[in-house]
Amino acid sequence: MRQDGHVPRVVDHDERRRQIAEALLVVAARDGHESVSSRAVAKELGVATGSLWHYFDGFDDVIRAAAAEVTRRTDERITAATTDLRGLARLDALMREVLPVDDRTRSEARVVVGFWGRLATLAATPDAAVPTLATWQGGIRDALDEAVADGELRDDTPTDAVMALLRSITYGQQVVEVTEPQDAAAHLAVLDGILAPWRA
Numbered sequence: 739m740r741q742d743g744h745v746p747r748v749v750d751h752d753e754r755r756r757q758i759a760e761a762l763l764v765v766a767a768r769d770g771h772e773s774v775s776s777r778a779v780a781k782e783l784g785v786a787t788g789s790l791w792h793y794f795d796g797f798d799d800v801i802r803a804a805a806a807e808v809t810r811r812t813d814e815r816i817t818a819a820t821t822d823l824r825g826l827a828r829l830d831a832l833m834r835e836v837l838p839v840d841d842r843t844r845s846e847a848r849v850v851v852g853f854w855g856r857l858a859t860l861a862a863t864p865d866a867a868v869p870t871l872a873t874w875q876g877g878i879r880d881a882l883d884e885a886v887a888d889g890e891l892r893d894d895t896p897t898d899a900v901m902a903l904l905r906s907i908t909y910g911q912q913v914v915e916v917t918e919p920q921d922a923a924a925h926l927a928v929l930d931g932i933l934a935p936w937r938a
Contacts, residue, residue, distance in 0.1 A: 755793045758783065759803040766804075767845050771852035776800070805853050808846065812836060816874050820881075825888045826933070829881035829904075832874060833929055836908045838915035839922035847912035875905050895936040903932050 761782040766774050776797050780787040794800050812835060819831040838847040879901045885891040911925045 751793065755803055756807060758790060758793060758800060759807040762800055762804040763807060763849060766849045766852060771849075771856065774801075801853070801856055805850075805857060808850055808853075812846075813874060816877060820877065825881060825885040826890045828884065829878065830929075832877050832881060833904070833908070834926075836874065837911050837925045837929070839925055844915055844919075847915045851912055851916045875901060878904050889938050891933070891936045892938050900932060900936065904929070907932065 758779060761779045762774060765778045765782055769778070776787050776790055779800065780790055790800065794803070815835045816832050819835055820828045823831055835843065838844040879897060882891065882895065882897045882900055886893060886895050886897065907928050911928060914920060915925070
């Protein structure tokens with residue numbers, strides 16, 4: 739208890755790390771990656787720059803945490819969007835959360851593509867690749883298997899190859915959106931083009 743009689747607020751370490759990561763994402767989305775710095779993140783939070791280092795070992799760790807936060811948000815959205823769906827309906831809902839088809843996912847694409855260059859220059863750590871992995875690729879595979887089982891896709895559909903293509907276009911279409919912005923229909927047409935030869 740402090741001298742003024744108030745009990746100090748207990749700061750949740752993990753929650754504060756997430757707040758710092760979220761502040762970096764806000765700065766990146768609003769001002770561009772060239773404006774991302776420890777000072778800018780601290781200013782966004784309204785704290786002294788030095789306070790960041792109570793929660794991170796360095797700015798590289800903040801960048802990794804922000805990339806992981808993007809992945810966490812995407813996973814959360816996918817879970818909500820695909821509840822009670824299966825097969826191609828599940829796949830469509832999942833892909834709409836990772837392809838740049840609305841304001842949120844377009845903004846996310848600009849942030850994510852900007853991260854790739856910065857992440858590639860960071861010092862290696864045992865889990866350095868984790869934030870950039872498509873953690874939802876298992877959902878793609880499950881949806882494809884369901885679509886085959888339900889007769890939506892042909893029995894001879896090469897699900898491993900199709901899954902690899904779908905994973906690739908999620909990254910590829912984000913780059914396309916950043917370099918040559920397109921409407922949602924154009925991004926979804928790429929998805930349809932991959933599935934078209936295997937539709938039952």
